[in-house]
Amino acid sequence: MENKILEVSHLTKNYQDLEGEIEAVKDVSFDIYEQEFLAIVGPSGCGKSTILSILSGLETASGGTIKFHKENIVLGYMLQKDSLFPWRTILDNCLLGLEITNSLSEENKNYVIHLLNTYGLGDFIHKYPESLSGGMRQRVA
Numbered sequence: 001m002e003n004k005i006l007e008v009s010h011l012t013k014n015y016q017d018l019e020g021e022i023e024a025v026k027d028v029s030f031d032i033y034e035q036e037f038l039a040i041v042g043p044s045g046c047g048k049s050t051i052l053s054i055l056s057g058l059e060t061a062s063g064g065t066i067k068f069h070k071e072n073i074v075l076g077y078m079l080q081k082d083s084l085f086p087w088r089t090i091l092d093n094c095l096l097g098l099e100i101t102n103s104l105s106e107e108n109k110n111y112v113i114h115l116l117n118t119y120g121l122g123d124f125i126h127k128y129p130e131s132l133s134g135g136m137r138q139r140v141a
Contacts, residue, residue, distance in 0.1 A: 002033070002034075003033055003034035003035075004031055004032070004033050004069045005032050005033060005034055005068070005069055005070055005073070006031065006032040006055075006066070006067070006068055006069065006073070007031050007065075007066075007067040007069065008028065008029055008030050008031070008055075008064070008065075008066050008067075009029050009064055009065045009066075009067075010027050010028075010029055010063065010064040010065070011025055011027070011028040011029070011051065011054065011061055011063070011064035011065075011066065012025055012026055012027060012028075012061065012062045012063040012064050013025040013047065013050050013051075013054060013059065013061055013062050014062040024047045024050045025047035025050050025051055025054075025061075026047075027064075028047070028051060028064070029064075040052070049079075049080065052077045054066070055075055056075040056076060056077060057075075078138065078141065079141070082129075082137045082138055082140070082141035083141065084129040084137060084140060084141060085129075086128060086129050086130060087128075088128075088129075089125065089126050089127065089128060090116065090121060090124050090125050090126070090127055090128070090129070090132070090140050091112065091113065091116065091125040091126065093129065093140060093141075094112045094115075094116065094140060095108075095109060095112060098112075113125065116140075119139045120136075120139070121136060121139060121140060124136065
């Protein structure tokens with residue numbers, strides 16, 4: 001296959017606790033190519049979320065290599081539990097990333113409102129997360 005985007009080789013992740021070392025990910029290798037869909041499947045506790053956290057830069061690997069074959073790659077993934085702030089409205093939760101990066105503009109805000117409308121959440125932009133169903137919260141997140 002051509003157009004490799006990502007190469008992961010012998011990825012490992014170990015955690016330390018009071019009882020010693022916990023091996024969360026052991027010797028994982030895979031490649032991702034353009035227009036390819038990849039699923040990471042396994043039982044609870046096998047390291048799926050840890051791998052995604054390492055790839056997106058939220059955690060560091062204990063070993064192995066990660067090589068991106070394109071510049072300016074942006075990775076994101078949906079966490080198992082949404083991390084909405086209960087004291088912020090739906091719109092304010094959606095604008096948080098733009099606020100943190102000092103990228104919030106009227107144009108960006110209008111686009112976020114457009115997306116919320118597109119996802120069927122337009123009537124809830126001034127509500128709080130507790131007002132939403134689980135599926136709606138996932139769409140906001």
